[in-house]
Structure formats: structure tokens, C-alpha cells
Amino acid sequence: MCAAIAHPARRQILLTVHMRGSMAAGEIAGRFAHAWPTTSRHLRVLEAAGLLSHKRQGRNHVYAVDHARLGLLTEWLGWFHRDPLG
Amino acid sequence: MCAAIAHPARRQILLTVHMRGSMAAGEIAGRFAHAWPTTSRHLRVLEAAGLLSHKRQGRNHVYAVDHARLGLLTEWLGWFHRDPLG
């Protein structure tokens, strides 16, 4: 999961999809300078990490953010905000 | 910064140093199966990302976590926990 958000393009995909609620693959790919297959692979990486999920709607692949999964990361970071002695 | 925490060993280093407050490089390296130079590089990566800082104490290099830096990541994650419409 951490590796998935290590790439700037993937972080931006994640934010963009989150803001919109859900987006088709092409709509996402259209916002990036990268070639479609490149963005397509980023989507696959994000999905493999459990950060995105997708379902077909006709010929579109619609992606949405998995917030629960991101919650795990926030939870992990929480360890650093609590006092280690407490 | 995200790339820095993409590696399991580096996440563990971060947590371990945090729990202890501060640790010498050798003390850290001793806890991993990896060769010292490998861990040494992980430390450099974490420091380059601003997640660790170090100072010499005699012949020891003592590392500590930079919490403010981690705060930025938590802040970024916050975007996903707030409602995108609000």
C-alpha cells in the first residue's frame, strides 16, 4: 500500500478520484500527460494495493477510492503521534 | 517521503527509532538480518526524506524521528477522511 502511493501520479489519481467520488478510466487518463496504458497500469497498482476498486459500466471501467484501506495507513501513522511511552 | 516508507525495513526502522526515542546506527542495524551497509543506506534514504535526523555522539551516529515531517503525510491523508464535498 505504501509502495502504491510512492508514485506522484498515483497519489494524484487517488486524490482526483476521491474528489469526484468515482471516475471512468479514460476520464482519469485524460488528465495526465502519460500514455493511457501507463495510467492504466497505475490504476492496476492502486487496485492491487486495495486503494481503488472498479466495476464496469458498459464499456467504461469506473474507479472509486477504498477509504477503509487508507484508514489503515492513517492508523499506522497514529503510532508516531502518540507518545511512545504512553 | 512516501517512497521512503514504501520499504518494509524502513517502516520498521522508523517505528523502532520512534519507540526508543533515539538509536545509534549500529543498534538499529543489529536488529535487522540485512548487512550493515544495507541498513545504513536505508537510514540515508529516511534522512533524505526528512523522516530521520542524525547527529554524531563520539563514534556513534544517533538517529531520531522527525515527527513534523510525518505530520505532513497525516495531513495529506486527512483529505481522504473529510467529505470531498464539504
Add this chain to the structure above:
DNA sequence: TCGATATTTAGCTAGAACGCTAAATATCAG
């Protein structure tokens, strides 16, 4: 100064990541 201790730097190799183009797959419209 000399040897031991603590740690890093240098340099190598194997494997993964990331970009691309070209081709394949699947759905819709006529």
C-alpha cells in the same frame, strides 16, 4: 601512534518500476 570499534562510501549485480508503442479485448450503435 596503533589497533579496535562504529559507520559510511564505493562498486557490483539482479530484479523491479515506469515510460512507451502496438495489438488485443469488450461493448455499443447502426
Add this chain to the structure above:
DNA sequence: CTGATATTTAGCGTTCTAGCTAAATATCGA
């Protein structure tokens, strides 16, 4: 069925990452 649209899969070359060993650097104790 046929052609157009939406997206992925396949495959290639380059660059980055992560492991290692061997050598260099710096400090301490005698």
C-alpha cells in the same frame, strides 16, 4: 455483422532500487 469507442494486455528499453562484499573514514583507548 461492422465499425467505432473504451480500456487493457503484451512486450521492449531505460532507469531506479536493494541486496551484497570490500575498502575507506572517523573516533576512542592504551
